[in-house]
Amino acid sequence: MSDEDSMPRKSGFLQTINTHIQRNRLGELLVVRGKISAPQLKEALRLQRMQGLPLGQILCDSGLIHKSDIQKALALQSAFRVAAAVVTLFCGSSVFVPRQAAASDIEDVPAAVMLASASAQAGSVYKANLFGTQEQASRDLSAFTKWSAMFERFQHDAESSSSTRVLANWKENLEALRGLPLDVMARRVNDLMNRVRYIGDNRNWGKSDYWETPVEFMTRGGDCEDFAIAKYASLRALGVSDNAMRIAIVKDMQKGIPHAILIVYTEDGPMVLDNQIKTMTAAEDIHHYKPIFSINRTAWWVHTDRIRDNSATQIASAAR
Numbered sequence: 589m590s591d592e593d594s595m596p597r598k599s600g601f602l603q604t605i606n607t608h609i610q611r612n613r614l615g616e617l618l619v620v621r622g623k624i625s626a627p628q629l630k631e632a633l634r635l636q637r638m639q640g641l642p643l644g645q646i647l648c649d650s651g652l653i654h655k656s657d658i659q660k661a662l663a664l665q666s667a668f669r670v671a672a673a674v675v676t677l678f679c680g681s682s683v684f685v686p687r688q689a690a691a692s693d694i695e696d697v698p699a700a701v702m703l704a705s706a707s708a709q710a711g712s713v714y715k716a717n718l719f720g721t722q723e724q725a726s727r728d729l730s731a732f733t734k735w736s737a738m739f740e741r742f743q744h745d746a747e748s749s750s751s752t753r754v755l756a757n758w759k760e761n762l763e764a765l766r767g768l769p770l771d772v773m774a775r776r777v778n779d780l781m782n783r784v785r786y787i788g789d790n791r792n793w794g795k796s797d798y799w800e801t802p803v804e805f806m807t808r809g810g811d812c813e814d815f816a817i818a819k820y821a822s823l824r825a826l827g828v829s830d831n832a833m834r835i836a837i838v839k840d841m842q843k844g845i846p847h848a849i850l851i852v853y854t855e856d857g858p859m860v861l862d863n864q865i866k867t868m869t870a871a872e873d874i875h876h877y878k879p880i881f882s883i884n885r886t887a888w889w890v891h892t893d894r895i896r897d898n899s900a901t902q903i904a905s906a907a908r
Contacts, residue, residue: 615643617661624652694729694885697742698802702759702825718836718851718858718879719871721891729888734799738817739885742801751803758806762826770828771859774852775868777822778861784818785809786863813837813848815863820850820884828852834882834889840864841876851882 615629624632624647632646639646647653717723729736745751761780765773787809789798800814802821810818816835823833832853840847850861851871858871865874879891 614658614661618647618653618657623657623661628652694736694739695743696824696830696885697739697746698821698824699827701746701755702762702827718834718882718891719838719874719877721879721893723879723882723889723891725887725889727887729883732883732888734797735883738799738801742803742821745801745803754803754806758802758822759825762822766826770832770852771854771856771868773826773828774823774854774859774861777819777826778850778868781805781815781818781822782863782866784815786811786815812863816848816850816861819861823852824885830885834884836877836879836882838877838879841878846880847877849877 615624615633618624619626619629632643632650632652635641635646635650636643644655644658648655648658746755762777765776768776784805788811789795792798792808792810799817800808800810802818804810805814805818813835820833820835824830834851836849836851838847838849839845847864852859852861852868856870860869860871860874860877862869881891882889
């Protein structure tokens with residue numbers, strides 16, 4: 589089955605997340621997931637009032653569900669709420685309301701700037717889930733307004749005479765990397781962009797979160813997601829396929845804050861391009877990042893933990 593075939597319908601997937609965010613009670617979640625029916629929940633609630641036992645215990649004792657069903661429902665709700673909070677922080681959408689927007693609406697600006705061929709550096713299809721998480725994909729990018737708006741502004745930059753010098757310098761630096769093996773190219777791009785000055789959005793733009801175009805980044809400096817975007821755009825301009833890259837929003841477990849990195853899938857597995865780590869590093873060698881969601885120009889993925897009882901959290905099952 590291809591990645592496209594495995595993707596839920598766009599409205600259903602976002603509606604699933606919205607539903608899990610809004611549902612507060614275990615019984616409602618189990619009904620939404622199809623584990624019990626509404627009449628069964630009603631009867632279980634009646635028994636709960638009579639016996640004073642936890643709802644989960646009543647459902648398990650009656651043989652309607654297993655303990656793992658409760659664990660999965662609660663884990664899904666927690667994961668969706670975390671993902672929604674971070675999407676709101678990084679992407680500018682307060683709720684997951686499906687709109688008429690899809691991956692095909694986002695112009696491939698980096699490739700147009702360099703006249704790159706997507707087949708020049710196709711990258712590798714690497715099946716291992718990022719940092720050991722479960723992931724589920726969707727092609728509906730309508731919630732990611734800061735991401736799509738960045739591409740729109742980048743298109744304007746590419747056509748503006750005021751950007752000529754910056755773009756010419758960028759293309760000159762990238763031209764020296766054209767045709768190199770993907771791992772070498774990615775490492776060199778990482779080194780090149782990590783030379784740019786780090787500056788927070790509040791100081792740079794007077795707002796808490798702003799996703800810069802590569803032109804804005806190379807002109808004014810930027811913060812973590814701006815480094816990741818500039819690296820993504822640079823590699824895409826060199827012909828690396830969108831499918832071989834993702835910007836990942838992770839939780840830095842050491843600092844306790846969200847952070848953005850670029851993942852490049854090479855023949856040796858996923859590599860992390862990070863402004864906090866001096867050199868490109870294999871994802872398997874990094875243990876303090878917990879991915880929340882990842883995105884490229886064609887799709888996005890939500891990441892969830894594996895259930896401790898060895899039954900993995902499957903978001904797809906919630907979207908049926």
